[in-house]
Amino acid sequence: MKSDLLTKLNKQQLLAVTNDSGPLLVIAGPGSGKTRVIVHRVAFLISEKQVKPDEIMVVTFTNKASRELKDRLNGLLGQYDASRIISGTFHSIASKMLRINGDSIGIANNFSIYDREDQISIVRQACELVEVDTKRYNPSIFLSIISNAKSKMIDPILNQATSDSLFDKLAANVYLEYEKLLHDNQALDFDDLLLRACTLFEKSPLVLADLQNRIKYLLVDEFQDTNFVQYKFAKQLTGDSQNICVVGDPDQSIYSWRNADLRNILNFQKDFKNCTVVKLVENYRSTSNILNASQALISQNSNRITNDIETYNPEGTPIELHVAENEYDEASIITEKIKKLRLEGFSYENFAVTYRVNAQSRAFEEAFVRNGVPYKLIGALKFYQRREIKDIIAYLRIIQNSNDDNSMLRVINVPPRGIGERTVTALKNLANLNGDSVCHALLNLDETVLNIHKTGIKSLKNFQGILNEVIEESLSDHSLTSLLDKILSITGYREHILRELEGSEERWENIGELRSIAGQFDDIQPNEALNAFLDQVALVTAEDDPSSDSNESVTLITLHQTKGLEFPVVFIPGLEEGLLPHSRSMDSFDEIEEERRLFYVGITRAISNLYLSWSKYRTIFGTTTRTIRSQFVDNIPENLLKIVNTNKFQLEERSFTKTTNLFDQQNLLPTINEGDKVEHFKFGKGVVVQTIPRSGDFEIVVAFKVNGIKHLLSSVAKLKVLE
């Protein structure tokens, strides 16, 4: 066993695998065998150190990664049961803990988990309550403020007390109402799952001690993308054993907008003083052409824990840069390339087209359909976000948690059953009056107090009967699938769907898909099955989308979602200023650097062939504009790039012309000086701390009142100088 397990590892990997006591930080470059190390470390602990599988917890970035981990382990350790390893995303693990122990901090085990759509709906209600006009302020702004506060563990009351500007006060009020509404609905949002788990650990030392005793080893993957709460969660679970191993790569940190905090890596070394640091620097994945290009690119980042990666792989084929006329041209160039490479022995699943924004997928889908190229689209219109799926799930949620008004109101008139706005308002008022949920108000309906038309009462009575019937079914000992069938038949949902003129077949098929997913829970106890099923539904990651299962197809995927994946042939289209780097991420140095890391992640997914492209014209919103080639292309040495001009109409563009640097032309003098008070549209007010000349431009360092220190480019950031 031992020889099998350890002979195929290099020196650093071996160190990371066998270092079996105390804190361990593994800095793992792309393709350096990170997953291999995690799998082997777990296998080593189990087979050599007699650690039981259920004493090991592995936190992964997606649920799929956690399943694959268990699969690989089962292959490695025949006699042990790898499925007993505690593994999942931070959110799914926290959710399970709260379902079991949440009652000690006042969280009932049947809480609902609200996704983004539910959250938006709650924010809208909160805005209404505090009289904030949602036409003036986009609800998602509040949502990101709330999420930001939660992932930094800022309490809503405290938040309210410390906010000074008018908008901050507004946001603080929305936050406060939002929390109340979540509470009323007996619901938790994604951030709550982690936040409350941390609270649970603090408030219930016994629960924590028990967990610490049971979890002897903790492993955290993709550590560079954890936020403050997630790190705290991990720290709390690490008992006196200090057996925590975190694996990550600062150069692949691409989720700061989701409040991931790179400082966690630095803090880890402070918090765990005696930690061992292992660096995996040999890349086994890519050709040296690809790796060298990636290293040249990432070396342009200044905020970096330098960590050069090297490979002994052969040079490989050159990286190609294609120039297209527009996005359709770009898509057909890539389609032709795929066809050609297929004749050379590649198969469809070897290809991935990786782009910055989901909207880019359309041109490729059209080209692929036209050319009969099979493809799978990862995470775009997610399965679980489809209307018909959310409707059915709403019914299940009402059964799970009768306080879930949000779900109740979603389907109270779906399919249409004559319960209109007035009737709903009357019912809601009645519920409010009695401090009750809408569902309870309906089930205990006293129609004499409702001041509405007879037909309204009749419709309510009808729905009451439907609900009672469904609830009755849920109380019987039947399976989840039979409950689902019952809901479909009693509510008349099938007929409702089939009545629709467009896409009704597809919608019905989706429900069939949902039914078969529910079937996976049929061997669990019915009352536990509902919680487990709804948890899975709420906490799925993009790769878990059932539609992504098909094989023998080209993968269409966002750059963010490619993290951790690899493909023999990778296409990165849309290398244009405003797209990569994205226009919304161009006004600070930090943001540009994160965009560069995103490109770096994309490049390093490629095993043997890499194709970059940009198109001279692109249509956004329906208007076509001339583009500028991405500045990141210039970060790749010319000798590694083969410029290809496929389009016969663009012969004149054949030479390798560097795009004119936007900043060179302007030759700016600093119109902003140190000490100036400035205002930024996004970061608010602040004071200029420093100005640094940067190739015809100035980097302005501003200390913002709310958002802290930011490095901005004078020509890009629209800074307004205040008196």
Next chain:
DNA sequence: GATGACGGTCTTTTT
């Protein structure tokens, strides 16, 4: 109360 037409907004990335 249901349905359809219109007009305004929007797109970054996601657990």
Next chain:
DNA sequence: GACCGTCATC
């Protein structure tokens, strides 16, 4: 160029 919310009409 799609989607959502709002409004007018049946």
